[in-house]
Amino acid sequence: DRQTAIFEDILPISMAEVKPNIYLAEFEKAAFSTLKVTITATKDAELTVFLGERLSDDGLINKHPGHSFIGYEKLSLSIKKGTHEYQTQIPANHSKSPHHQKLAPFYPEVLPFRFAEIILPNTGVVIDAVTQYALYYPFDDEASSFTSNSDALNKVWDLSKYTLKATPFLGVYADGNRERMPYEADAYIQQLGHYNVDREYSVARYTAKFLLHHASWPTEWHMHMLMIAWQDYMYSGNSDFLVDYYTDLKAKTLHELAREDGLISSKTDKLTQDLLNRLHYDGNKFRDIVDWPKGTEAGKNQARNAGPTPEGERDGYVFTDYNTVVNAFHFNVLNIMSDIAEVVGNTSDQAWFKQQASIVKASMLAHMFDKEKGHFVDGIGTKHASLHANMFPLAFGLVPEEYISSVTEFVKSRGMAASVYGAQHLLDGLYRAGEAEYALSLMTSDKKRSWLNMLRVGSTMTTEAWDEHYKPNLTWNHAWGSAPANVIPRRLMGIEPIxxxxxxxxxxxxxxxxxxxxxxxxxxxxxxxxxxxxxxxxxxxxxxxxxxxxxxxxxxxxxxxxxxxxxxxxxxxxxxxxxxxxxxxxxxxxxxxxxxxxxxx
Incomplete structure (x- = not known):
């Protein structure tokens, strides 16, 4: 069942008259909230209130969000003579996303804000109290903690942990304030983080059940469902999801797309309407993603949801019919499905999926690996090699031992040429290969593609992209950017259930x-x-x-x-x-x- 979030009153850390009759309340962190304000007035009046996640250079709320979905709203507040408490009425969120999640009808609408700017009439109005009325899914702040001698890493941990507290306000893992809908890859990273900062499994399980029957479009996202299901079993010990949705999970391996050598493609006639129905996908855009956002072709204008360069966040990945990243995921989930089959007692499936994983690995090494250069290419039919074509095989255990050194050197040569989503798998792969020092340098970097940059621009939650430069329509409250919350416990300290x-x-x-x-x-x-x-x-x-x-x-x-x-x-x-x-x-x-x-x- 879907759990209920709870409102919490948060006082500002400062409240000041920054210009004549203009007051600014600053709260410690942004939260999905509405504003409560207590005012004493000598007569009825109309006030203007601005709520926002960031300030402009003039010290007031930034009133020009551009293409971004960084929290911002202008509101009117009618006040009456005397002393009264008021609550701002925020317009309902009308996202057109196909699986948009709505607040319960008895809740007031919320938006993410950290600052409240209140413009008073010239005389007769006094602000007595201001409160951020924040909506949080139940969260135990004391369930986890982390400190180190690295101030940068401590800040990154705090940023990531708070994101996991603030973002499940809908009772489901939704991807930020722009779409407010679940996606499988987002949910996987949020689940891993949530399980490592709080002993709470209900919201992840509800999200998994929802996504199983309301799938999104990317090929790899479908396969994330097995990763979500397996992590829930390993962390909670509860096998009900594996048993109840065994048939659905088998379909999500996409094994029905395989050709004779085990490799899969989303671009053949094997992707039938019948299979799409069993995958619970009802759209018409099923396709590979690799990473997001895409880039902008040379000579074209940058779209709101695209990066400024042709490479985008995909390191210039060349898409082919038989895609290395897609097949790396396929290899990974075939192994997971074999483990799931063992849990539910299906020995024939257990053996078949394990054997199929071996076939896929051999075929990938035969057709997608450049032995001369010692790294993977992007797919069959191209010689281009990207970060993504190598970091995913590294993360999923596809790289033969004799080539781990050459693959990791190639991965390190590309830097952080991936999105905040790709960073999860990049860090997983680096720690798996023993490249802890380089992985730590990425988590503590202060470059534009970094968690410290999220803090530098003013966000108090992880952002949808590294910066507006890379995705103009980003949000500042997107938990798929919270990888350090799980990487620090699972990889840096290496704590995982076996x-x-x-x-x-x-x-x-x-x-x-x-x-x-x-x-x-x-x-x-x-x-x-x-x-x-x-x-x-x-x-x-x-x-x-x-x-x-x-x-x-x-x-x-x-x-x-x-x-x-x-x-x-x-x-x-x-x-x-x-x-x-x-x-x-x-x-x-x-x-x-x-x-x-x-x-x-």
């Missing part, structure tokens, strides 16, 4: 250049506390870890094999297992429930 419901999990720290990291991350079993300090004693590298493993769980702690001495709670420990994991050899320390101090040299 048995459903966190009955067993692993910890694979990759601190890179960080020397002090402290994390609390929620699970269905209770919070996991981890702290890592990196130091040198007589030029000898030392890690000191404090770990709290919740009751009724166990953990696998994997530490770099370069360490020779391991002390667990003051006693010498000799690891008995060594394995390649996350790009390097690591040694295993198994942990049961309890508190630990672990020192390694």
């Amino acid at each position: 048995e459903s419901g966190f009955k067993e999990f692993r910890i694979v720290p990759q601190p890179a250049t960080l020397s002090d990291v402290k994390l609390k991350t929620p699970t269905i079993q209770g919070p996991i506390h981890t702290e890592l300090k990196v130091s040198y004693e007589q030029e000898l590298l030392k890690w000191t870890l404090q770990i709290e493993v919740p009751a009724n769980t166990k953990a696998q702690l994997w530490l770099p094999a370069m360490f020779n001495q391991f002390n667990v709670n003051g006693e010498l420990y000799a690891p008995k297992m060594q394995s390649m994991l996350m790009g390097e050899k690591r040694k295993l320390i198994p942990l049961v429930s309890g508190k630990y101090i672990i020192e390694v040299y």
Whole structure:
């Protein structure tokens, strides 16, 4: 069932008369809100109120949003003689998106704003109180925390975490104030983040059920449904979704589009109306996306939803009928479907999907991989190689071990040539390959394509694109940009379930250049506390870890094999297992429930 959000009164951090009879209230952060104001007046009057997410150079609300959907509204407020509390009446959001989500009819309309500008008559009106009346889905701020010796990374974490608190105000993962509709890729990133900052699974599950029957157009988005379903099972331990929607999930692998060698295409006659019906897609634009937004062709005017250069956020990706990114997703979800089949007890499907994944991998390496250059090309029929054609295979475990170095070097050569959505998979791939230092540099970058740039331009939530420069019609409240909220726990500290419901999990720290990291991350079993300090004693590298493993769980702690001495709670420990994991050899320390101090040299 769809859950209900709750209104909360938030006081401003400042309230001042910035110009004669013009008052500006600033709140700590933007929120989906309406404004409440208490006013004392000597006579009836009309006030003008502006609500907005950003200011202009004159210190007042920016009243020229351009093509953007950065929060802005001009409102009139009728006041009466005496002292009364008023609430602004914001016009209803009339997005024309096909799966637009509406507020419950008993709620006042809200919009994202951080600033309120109130213009008073010359005399007779006094503002007694101003409140941001903010609508939040229930959220436990204390369920998670993160600090490190990197001020930049701390700011990026706070930005991402708050985004996950503020954006599910509709009781569903909707993609910001512009469309207010769910998309599968958006929901996947928001789900991963939400599960890592709060112990709450209902809104993700409701969104998954909605999306399963109200699919969006991109080929890869359909396959995200299996990724969403599997993460919900692994984090919550609840298999009901896998069992109840098993047939729908099988269709979402798109295995029916495969040719004899396993590769799929959205551009053949295998994409029948019957299949589209079973995918629950009722539009006419089913096609590959790779990343978004697209670019602007040379000589053409930039569209509101496009980047200024031909490359767009796709690194100049060349679309072919048999697309490398699409088939990388296909490989990934075939493996997931095999795991789902095992959970529901369908052994024949389990074996078939696993075998099909092997076939797809072999075909991709045969037809989409340039062995001479050591990286993937964009698809069959082109020699162009993009960041995307390589970061997705890296993230999904498609790259043969002997080519991981060449693929990662190519990926690093492209920089952040992807959108805020693509950044999720780029960071996943880099950490999987052991490129933690480069991944950390991307998360703490202050370039235009960065989370720090989102803060620099004035947003308090992650934005739909890195900047208006790259997508003029962006919003400043789009949770598909919140990747660090899950990447920091899942990749930097390496905390992930390896048995459903966190009955067993692993910890694979990759601190890179960080020397002090402290994390609390929620699970269905209770919070996991981890702290890592990196130091040198007589030029000898030392890690000191404090770990709290919740009751009724166990953990696998994997530490770099370069360490020779391991002390667990003051006693010498000799690891008995060594394995390649996350790009390097690591040694295993198994942990049961309890508190630990672990020192390694």
